[in-house]
Amino acid sequence: MTDLTDLTLAEARDALKAKKASSAEITGAFLQAMEAARGLNAYVLETPEQALAMAKASDERLAKGQGGPLEGLPLGIKDLYATKGVRTTACSNILGNFVPGYESTVTSQLWRDGAVMLGKLNNDEFAMGSSNETSAFGPVKSPWRREGSNAALVPGGSSGGSSAAVAARLCLGATATDTGGSIRQPAAFTGTVGIKPTYGRCSRWGIVAFASSLDQAGPIARTVRDNAILLRSMAGHDPKDTTSVDMPVPDYEAAVGRSIKGMKIGIPKEYRVDGMPAEIEALWHKGAEWLRAAGAEIVEVSLPHTKYALPAYYIVAPAEASSNLARYDGVRYGVRVPGKDIVEMYEKTRAAGFGKEVRRRVMIGTYVLSAGYYDAYYVKAQKIRTLIKRDFEQVYAQGVHAILTPATPSAAFGVGEKGGADPVEMYLNDVFTVTVNMAGLPGIAVPAGMSSDGLPLGLQLIGRPFDEETLFSAGEVIEQAAGRTKLPDPWW
Amino acid sequence: MSVDQATVRRIAHLARIAVTEEEVPHLQGELNAILDFVEQLNEVDVSGVEPMTSVTPMVMKKRQDEVTDGGIADVIVGNAPMTEDHYFMVPKVVE
Numbered sequence: 001m002t003d004l005t006d007l008t009l010a011e012a013r014d015a016l017k018a019k020k021a022s023s024a025e026i027t028g029a030f031l032q033a034m035e036a037a038r039g040l041n042a043y044v045l046e047t048p049e050q051a052l053a054m055a056k057a058s059d060e061r062l063a064k065g066q067g068g069p070l071e072g073l074p075l076g077i078k079d080l081y082a083t084k085g086v087r088t089t090a091c092s093n094i095l096g097n098f099v100p101g102y103e104s105t106v107t108s109q110l111w112r113d114g115a116v117m118l119g120k121l122n123n124d125e126f127a128m129g130s131s132n133e134t135s136a137f138g139p140v141k142s143p144w145r146r147e148g149s150n151a152a153l154v155p156g157g158s159s160g161g162s163s164a165a166v167a168a169r170l171c172l173g174a175t176a177t178d179t180g181g182s183i184r185q186p187a188a189f190t191g192t193v194g195i196k197p198t199y200g201r202c203s204r205w206g207i208v209a210f211a212s213s214l215d216q217a218g219p220i221a222r223t224v225r226d227n228a229i230l231l232r233s234m235a236g237h238d239p240k241d242t243t244s245v246d247m248p249v250p251d252y253e254a255a256v257g258r259s260i261k262g263m264k265i266g267i268p269k270e271y272r273v274d275g276m277p278a279e280i281e282a283l284w285h286k287g288a289e290w291l292r293a294a295g296a297e298i299v300e301v302s303l304p305h306t307k308y309a310l311p312a313y314y315i316v317a318p319a320e321a322s323s324n325l326a327r328y329d330g331v332r333y334g335v336r337v338p339g340k341d342i343v344e345m346y347e348k349t350r351a352a353g354f355g356k357e358v359r360r361r362v363m364i365g366t367y368v369l370s371a372g373y374y375d376a377y378y379v380k381a382q383k384i385r386t387l388i389k390r391d392f393e394q395v396y397a398q399g400v401h402a403i404l405t406p407a408t409p410s411a412a413f414g415v416g417e418k419g420g421a422d423p424v425e426m427y428l429n430d431v432f433t434v435t436v437n438m439a440g441l442p443g444i445a446v447p448a449g450m451s452s453d454g455l456p457l458g459l460q461l462i463g464r465p466f467d468e469e470t471l472f473s474a475g476e477v478i479e480q481a482a483g484r485t486k487l488p489d490p491w492w
Numbered sequence: 493m494s495v496d497q498a499t500v501r502r503i504a505h506l507a508r509i510a511v512t513e514e515e516v517p518h519l520q521g522e523l524n525a526i527l528d529f530v531e532q533l534n535e536v537d538v539s540g541v542e543p544m545t546s547v548t549p550m551v552m553k554k555r556q557d558e559v560t561d562g563g564i565a566d567v568i569v570g571n572a573p574m575t576e577d578h579y580f581m582v583p584k585v586v587e
Contacts, residue, residue, distance in 0.1 A: 098571050099570070099571060101564070101567035101568075101570055101571075102567075198548070199547050199548050200548045200550070213546075213547055214547075239553075239555065242552065242553045243548070243550070245548065245550065246553075305536070307532075308532065308533055308535075308536055311529055311530040311531075311532055311533050312530075312533060314526060314529065314530055315530055315533075322507060326508075329508070330573060331572070331573075331580050331582055332569075332571070332572050332580055333571035333572060333573075334571070334573070335573065336573035336574065338583075339583070340583075341583055341584075341585075342582055342583045342585050343508070344510075345582070345583055346508040347505075347508050347509060347510035348510050350507070350508055350509045350510070351509050351510035351511065354509065359509055360519070360522055360523070360526075362507050362509065363500075363503050363504060363507050363509065363519070363523060364523060364526050364527075365507075366503050366506050366507040367495070367499075367503045367523070370503070370506060373493075376493075377530070379543050380533055380538060381530075381533065382543035382544045382545070383538040383541040383542070383543045383544075384533060384536055384538065384541075385543075385544040385547075386541050386542055386543065386544045387536070387538070387541060389544065389547070422525050423522055423525060423526060424525055424526065424529045427529070438547075439547070440547030440548050465548065
């Protein structure tokens with residue numbers, strides 16, 4: 001048998017079912033790979049004892065012919081997900097050594113279905129970032145490097161630990177979260193697949209909140225099929241999250257390989273932005289051709305408010321963050337810096353606990369919600385959000401099943417290369433993904449080709465609300481046509 | 493719109509984040525860069541447009557007003573920096 005860490009999640013599942021490998025063997029192989037890859041900084045906490053105990057329990061169930069859909073499959077968990085008895089920090093100093101007394105709904109469903117936890121994955125602090133450079137644990141190095149260069153590249157963000165761990169074969173799949181592109185952009189940067197489901201599809205309960213009207217949980221894994229398998233376990237109604245939707249969860253894997261013949265795929269002209277690299281434009285054309293060859297009809301569509309999504313997002317998301325992060329006050333959990341009175345204690349605690357990007361966003365959010373500015377900024381941004389959603393509704397009303405766009409405006413960039421002087425430079429990474437969060441729609445990023453310097457590039461498919469199945473069907477067409485990305489050989 | 497240094501100090505206080513005098517000019521630059529960026533929203537005519545309140549149209553779910561959990565005071569104060577008899581301890585706020 002080949003190296004167990006080279007298996008996809010679906011292959012590992014089938015190998016376990018056929019008793020060609022045990023969960024203890026697969027889990028052991030990943031724990032070894034993780035130890036050898038510590039230089040990438042993808043994991044902020046390894047939980048080998050728990051992993052091996054879970055693997056042993058899975059093997060016992062499998063031996064009896066029992067076991068859930070993810071039985072014995074080792075996964076990495078983004079450190080934004082609360083894990084009972086296992087340190088959860090959102091990669092912020094302000095949470096310190098917070099050990100939750102509860103388990104997030106999404107991870108509890110993964111364990112219910114038999115999955116094994118390998119450890120907690122690095123991310124941008126409170127998921128605020130597009131490069132994983134704002135983490136209190138330091139940046140993650142991508143397993144990818146430009147051809148002929150040793151310069152460290154970012155794995156994208158905020159789910160940079162998740163994308164790097166999947167690409168470096170340090171887990172079969174990972175949980176991630178997406179507020180403005182934090183699943184899809186890191187997937188695109190690392191040649192992996194990631195889906196942000198429709199808002200309400202997965203419970204947000206027990207996931208550290210960033211911007212509650214935009215946050216969604218989703219997986220990053222090596223293939224479209226692996227994403228479909230993971231999402232089925234992650235999704236579902238949860239009475240503890242009033243925005244989670246009470247709808248049955250389809251068998252997403254059944255949608256993988258389903259024909260897209262006769263489907264209408266929209267190409268939005270507004271995504272052809274100024275200064276778009278020729279290779280991104282070419283990739284986008286190629287993607288449309290692949291879908292056409294599979295029987296889809298390609299139509300040009302218009303989403304006129306596209307360019308306003310990112311500026312509106314940088315009002316809505318910081319506003320919600322400033323409110324959500326008010327809870328970090330040094331009283332109930334996390335670090336505390338003493339002060340002469342309670343206000344000084346709050347101020348010193350939050351100054352010491354929050355990193356620069358988080359402080360910046362909390363302050364912008366505070367400003368746009370403050371007396372006299374609320375209507376000019378926040379209410380206006382929410383009106384623009386209505387217009388962005390209406391654009392999509394009008395396109396879908398014309399019979400369009402899904403929309404094809406580039407996932408990112410470029411391939412991965414270097415650690416320390418962006419956002420040093422102007423924070424907006426980093427924000428522009430999310431220009432193609434953020435519209436989807438603003439409208440609450442599902443979006444998937446699929447690897448589709450390579451840049452001229454040998455880095456993966458991704459395409460994004462945007463679906464109708466709760467029609468993740470079409471994304472899995474069409475996503476797999478792109479995946480098959482592009483050919484599986486050859487992941488980098490270990491240099492780490 | 494842009495913010496002056498007095499406004500930066502006021503926002504920091506509202507956000508309960510201590511900032512040093514040396515940090516103020518830098519923060520002012522960063523906040524103004526973001527505010528400049530969002531300025532382009534003024535091009536959009538939003539008259540007659542309802543602000544979004546729920547991204548997925550749904551009726552707010554309700555449940556019976558009854559106790560569903562409890563008796564876990566140890567767990568609740570388990571991560572607090574300072575506690576006594578299941579109370580969170582804070583500096584004196586009432587003279």
